Amino acid sequence: DDDDDDDADENSGLPAADSAVVKEEANETESGVGGYILVHYDRRDPQCKPGCTPSGVPYGHIRSRPPRPAKKKAVEKKAPNVVKPFHTMSGVPYEHIRNRPKRPHVAKKTKEVVEPRVQKPGHTLSGIPYSEIRARNPINRRVMDEKRAAAELKKASAESSDKPEGKAKKLRLLFRDHVELGDAADFFGWPIRDRQYISEALKLAGDSEEKKEEMSKAMLKLKEIYNRDIKPLETLYKFSEMDFKEMNDGVINGKPMIVFMGPKGSGKSTMIDWLVGLPKSLQLGGSRSSSPDFTILMNGDNTVPIPGIVLAADTKKPFTGLEEFGLKFLENLQGIEYQSPLLEKVTLVDIEGVPDGESTDYARNEVTQWFVNEAELVIVVFDPSDLEADIAAMRNVLSTLKMEESELRFLLNKADSVSTSEVLKLHGLLNWGLSQGFNLTEPPEIYTGSFWSKPLKEGADGFLMEEESEMLEEISEVIDDQIETKIREMMEHVKQVKMHTLAVDRYLYVWGKHKKSEKAIPEILDKPDKFHIFKYVAHHANVSKEELQSPEEYKQFFTEFPLGSFRPSETLCTALGGCPLDTLDNVLNNLLPELLESVEDDDDDDDD
16 A cells, blocks of 8 residues: 555665656566466565565564554444333234224134944945845946947957957956946855845844843843942952953953854855855955954954954953963954944854964964853864865864863855765764764764855755754854853852852961961962861862862962952951852852843743
8 A cells, every 4th residue: 555655665775766666667477378378577676675575665664563453343233122001012002903803703624524434234335235236227338439349349259269268358348238236246256145044043133122121131230240249359359360261341241252163264264254244355265374363253343453462452342361372372363343233143253273283373272262161152164075184183173172062063064065965974974073083972063054155056955054044043042042141151250259269268267377477378378288278168169179279379379469468258247248258149049040030031021
């Protein structure tokens, strides 16, 4: 700048004119780089003394200069936002807001809740009965023009000479315009049998309102007895921790259970499909490669199969006892809900057959035993095509199970696939094989039939229809006797509660005689017969000693729940309620027999 130039003239020792001459006589050099001309100006003064800048200013003079003040940017100060009284932050008076005209109310749009469609039995998803559809007249629908139809028909005729699929395509084209909507083949893949005989044999038309009311009253009375007189003792003496059959509201409300067993390919799953009337999307028959080993069919409107872990955790259903068999088993269990007249009365269980020698990663025999214990009827299904191998396979399965012969039925299925004379031979072979392999005390109940939707072959329909009706009568008896069965099961349960209460009470009595010494407990648990504990229980419960739980089970029970955590039953007696054991005797000898008698009288009146 000008000040620097003046300083340079004063300190360089040169006249101002000479300095100007030096500036004007700056050396100029030119060089060409890459097609461009670079011009350099050499402004250094050759007469500059050492310690000076190229412009001739001494460095000492530069260092002694005072620093220039830094330029500061002016910052505008905003005035604080002052809120006036009775004004908003933006300065609008509240009075103006109150005097504004109200906006018209616009209702918010709510999403419509679309309920899932429930397909009624014998109806389409849209609610149209199949019978109404079948009664419609054929509709002539032309879906393509004549030229295109003629071209495709000509092409199909050429293919039909050497390829069977070409012939099928030709037939489809020929009958394409004439389709009767609602034909059974549209839903099942083939013409189906009339299911009227199933409805008549199982009495699926529906019970009268009077009978429904009587059944409801009996069930309410049964639950009242259980919750008032039995459940408190179960809780007090940890009855559920022992290996007894579980009882709760879900078990009491549960429908009778029918179990279907048999080798693979015997047709038991297809039989269930036919009896229930399952649609194709839920049918169990056919390929079962990826299906669970155990399938439970119940009445309901859940369109998605229920996983086993969810099914066993539902306390409203009678399957909570299955949790003890572990996660591996629950992965092989599923529940299917469907609204069907048959499932309104019973619960069906399909147990897939296991070939001889096949093993599983869970206790399959114990699980099967659980279902057999809960079932009112067990139907074992055989296939006539390989009967001897099926008998051998089922012998290994059934030999490990404990079941009542009165609950066991055998069915020779697919009987219309062989001649009538062959059916009689196979019937005798099955009778002989069952008598030899299953140690039955009475001749087995064997039925013959072809339980599926395809029409029976001519010549066998009369004989097989009669056999199938007899098989269905067995299921009908289970349905008719369900209330009586529940009451009898409750009687057995009360006996077990009484036996357990007497056992715990006697252990406490013996321990009290030893002045509740902790040292006496091991001897009492290891040698209960020395103190006649189980002899006392068997006598007062009026049962045999074999019906009682083993001493080892009670030793494990009292190891987990010490004797000191229980109270003797006599300390629970009250002036109004009496003693617990007397209450159980009253339930066992008076309340339940009276309820059973009233239900049987009602059934006799209905039959009359």
